[in-house]
Amino acid sequence: MLDVRRLRLLCDLSRLGTIAAVASAHTYTPSAVSQQLSALEREAGIALLERTGRRVALTAAGRLLVQHGETVLTALEQTGAALAAARTGLTGELRIGAFPSAIRTLLTPALITLGNRHAALDLQLTELDPAEVPAALRDRRLDVGLVQDYDVVPMETGPGLQSVPLLDETVHLAVAADSAAGTLRDLSRAGWILAGPGTLCHTATLKLCEAAGFTPRARHRVDDFGTVLALVAAGQGVAVVPQLATAGLPSGVRLLPLPTRRRTRVAFRQGAAAHPAVAAFIAALPPLT
Template identity: 65%
Template sequence: MLDVRRLRLLRELSRRGTIAAVAEALTFTPSAVSQQLAALEREAGVALLERTGRRVVLTPAGIALVGHAEAVLERLEQAAAELAAARTGLTGTLRIGAFPTATRVLLPPALAALAGEHPALEPMVEELDPAEVAPRLRAGDLDVALVHEYDFVPAAPDLALDTLPLLDEPMYLATPASAGGATLADCRGEPWILSTPGTLCHAMTVRACQAAGFAPRARHHVDDFGTVLAMVSVGQGVALVPEFGAADPPGGVRLTPLPMRRRTLVAFRRGAAGHPAIAAFTAALRSCSPVTASRA
């Protein structure tokens, strides 16, 4: 019989490529991961891995087994959801991941509504960038998460996860008010305020500028949109900000709407859509989410 925990390790290895990366992501030691994968090979009776230098490549049998692992893990999520639905009332913890503006704008009213409907359910929120969500969901560290994607940075497909659309919001070019109106192309020579490299917000700005025919010259790297707008207001650069990040901008900032959007989605492990806690959380979000509109 194949061990489900070892199948999870094989699935992570297929995505990360090295034993060390799997160990770091799942807080194991590399030797423990190697031992568990060796045990899985013994259970399977065929070679699942080939080592090429420091990387590990899955054999055809290993690749096929990952496909079966995805199906098995999805069915286990469905089983857990059905068992939870058979219980009376929602209890226990619901581990939620969310990006900063969602934590500030979307979660407070949704959590209040959730507490009113299901007082025995204990939501636990962790703020993180959407780029970190997928491995945390796959590893079981999170149950559900709010993620976003941009027109220029679509979400990468992940067979282990499902998403439901929640809302979308417009994007704005933030420039000093003294500079007058501007387009992206007008700002090719300006200093830019970008998010931290490796985040989706950073990739969005870089790709949007590239689509306008230039590479942005980064002066500052700042993740908090309120701070970004404060720096724009004193002439420290220009930036792209979403609607939720542009609420109550300081004086001295001009916000010009752009023909691009940021979309927010609810993400969870495939097979878990029917889990009553996740369904209740999604319903609370949808009942409380603001309707965004472009600024005049």
């Protein structure tokens, strides 16, 4: 009999590429991951990994087991969802991951609705950049989360996850109201307000500026869009902001639509769509497009 926890580690190795990365994702030591994978090989009765020094690669049998392993993990999620649906009322935890502007505009009303409808459901919200949500879902640190992509930064959630669309929005260039700029290229020498490195917003801004023929000069690094827009209004720089962040726009800011869009989706583990808590969360979100 194959151990499901070890099977999950093998699937993660296929996705992440190294034992060190799998260990980091699960807060294990690399030695512990190696021992678990060796135990899985003994259970399978066939070599699953090819080891060359410190490097490992999946054998043909390993790749086959990963393929079936993803099916097994999905079936387990479906089983858990079916059992939860058989209970009376929604109980237990629902761990949610989302980015700040969505928490303020979309999730707060949804959480209030869920709390009123399902008082026994323990809602746990974590602020998280969309780029970090897929790994948190796979590692079972989250049950549901908001993921994003831009036209200029396409992203796939990858194996083991599925998602449903939530929001498709315009992306703007935010400049001071008295600025004469009309395009990105006009701001090649401006000071820019950028999100933190590694975030999706940061990457999207770099891609947009690169397409316009320049690299933005970072003047400030700020993740909160409310602060970003206040700095723009004060003449402290320019920034790329999505439509969702422009509610309550300061009077000193002018928005210029850019030829790219941002899409937000609700993501969860493959097989969890029928889980009543996940379904209730999606149903509570406002019907935006």
